[in-house]
Amino acid sequence: MAVVAGWVRTSRKDDRLVVAAGGSWVVATTAALDGPLRAVDAADARTVVIDLAAIEMLDTAGAWLVVRTQRALQSVGRTVAVENLEPTFVPLLEQVVQNVVDGPPDMHPPPRRFGDFVARIGRVTVAQLTGGAALVGFIGLVFVTTLRTIRHPSRLRLTALFSHMEQAGVNSLPVVGLLSFLVGIVFAFQGADQLRRFGAEIYTVNLLGVSILRELGVLLTAIILAGRSGSAFTAQIGTMKVNEEVDAMQVLGLDPIEVLVLPRLFAMMLTLPLVAFFANVMGMLGGAIMAWISLDITIPGFLRQLRSALSGWTFWVGVLKAPTFAGIIALTGCYEGLRVSRSAESVGRLTTRSVVESIFLIILADAVFSIIFSYLKI
């Protein structure tokens, strides 16, 4: 839309200052009008007339400028009259006159200071501690509910359990399998490169076997499932919180822990070891293929070497960690989901949080396992 420019002209008649306004006084022209209006100098005039006769277009922003100028001149003791406004614009000007806020508006949050930083440290610390206490409470609650479900197994929601097993387990097989396969290839390639210098290429198989079966297979699976299913748990439960579905459940006499948390927890604990096993197989497969291509170790040769490399515990060390990781993922996911408030924005925030927390806790738990296993010498 072509906007006619707005203009301001001042003229003097004895001790009267006439401020003539014309053209478009609309939001698009306010920036241009602002300067001239501030520059209006009523130093030796007693009365000021704001003559609006030539105004062609006026909106609230333009009217606001008129009123602001009027008030500014009044505040320094001038008599100000606003005249000759076209009648169609009068209601608009009245509307603005009633709503102009005097003085500099105070509408910005105060700037940050060093004290705020200290206060923030304190706030975060308290929040972490209370959050930790709430988490312990949640784990206890889940534990008690689990015991009750064990006594009354019929209360376990089987449909939900199988559906979550499908989503977390079966549907994650392609991505977990592919990634493990690739990691197997990369490990075989890098390991072979280093070990060749000692003429010990055959030990690539040992490297693969130990690292994938003990650590990488299960860790990779847990991290992928934390990103895939842990986040889904938080988002699903969080959305239900936003829709007040969790409240509705409670009012209907359903226990949200029993209905929402236990199926996810059990599904995770049952499927993660299986998916981790699949990841182990795919990782070894990738390693075996790479060994065959770059080291000329045939598949039967690979298997023979692998058998000699592994102690009875190697495989179980990996698989034993799986249910723990599964518990971490499911509990963190559900806990953060239940912490969602009624705003949609908190769903996103807590989902991110749940993923970061579970990956952090998984790696922490893995370190603890390493220490325990090294004490046990397995």
Place this chain on the structure above:
Amino acid sequence: MPSSPSSSATSRSEPGAARGAGPGTAPAIRLRGLETRFGRNVVFHDLDLDVRRGEVLGVVGGSGTGKSVLLRTIVGLNRPTAGRIEILGEDTARFGPAAWRRLDARFGVLFQDGALFSSLTVAQNIQVPLREHLDLPPDLLDGLAAMKIAIVGLPAEAARKYPAELSGGMRKRAGLARALALDPELLFLDEPTAGLDPISAAEFDRLIADLQRSLRLTVFMVTHDIDSLVTIADRIAVLVDKHIRVGTMSELLKDDNPWIHAYFHGPRGRAALAPKPEEA
């Protein structure tokens, strides 16, 4: 100074009054042969509608008849499957992003729950369109935002608050302030009184009527609320059977379409219509 205005909902300036030196007398919105479908579900078909400049058009219809879809289609959030949309005399069919940007500055939309940006304060929300479309110095931005906050009847402290700290009614008022930030010619309201208690709803109706009169707005209002229709709508458009029927309240009261009859002659309709709308 002009005398203070008498705020009565009925003595409104005549509909169709041209706004300032605004262009032409083309209707604010002109729809011709509009069709929208999602997959095989036809929401409306061959729909014609004119919204005159300066009027308040209330749009009603049963749940699922596509009132909100119509609003979203007109403002460009949905593409119609067929038909023509003219807003403020401009055909939007071949609009590129730049043309939409120009047009976006000329209408405002109040979404159902205000749709305020949750990471910004109310004042910052109101300043978003001003910053986006114009280059204004900070003190002008603040002054204009403070005025808009006062115009929609929010207390001055609301400026610093975040949307989550406001009640539903206040969020709608803040959303209205943002919709009015650029002084649009055309205002779209999606269920402005839904979720408000009757007192707040009546106040909001009065606010819209008051602003419509003083700012000479054209208002396209989707609503369920018969009281709103009675108080502020000049004409009413009813979405029935994928088409639209437009008329004044008294014309629609005589309409014998079963849905329209049930709507205006049902218990709620009768209750809203029974006492003649009084001067506020």
